[in-house]
Amino acid sequence: MSDHPTTGSDAGKEAVAQDPAQDAGQDKSIEKRLKKDPENSDAQLDRGLDESMDASDPPSATRPGDKGEPPKSSGFDEAAEAERQQDA
Structure with a gap:
């Protein structure tokens, strides 16, 4: 059983009554x-x-406020990380 409206059957097969142009990504x-x-x-x-x-x-190509830089990490402390790198 399908949730698509169907047309008459052709040799027992149901044909979906949907224009192929309605499928996404066809342009x-x-x-x-x-x-x-x-x-x-x-x-x-x-x-x-x-x-x-x-x-x-929403399309993934859009990001509000995106200026091409990675987002700032919450909880990342640059000064503490720099200190850890010096200690290593």
């Missing part, structure tokens, strides 16, 4: 742009949006 123009320039942040974002569910699955 060929985005893939062309990424092949041309893999570092294109707009194309990366577009691919993430194309592959995500509306409003519930």
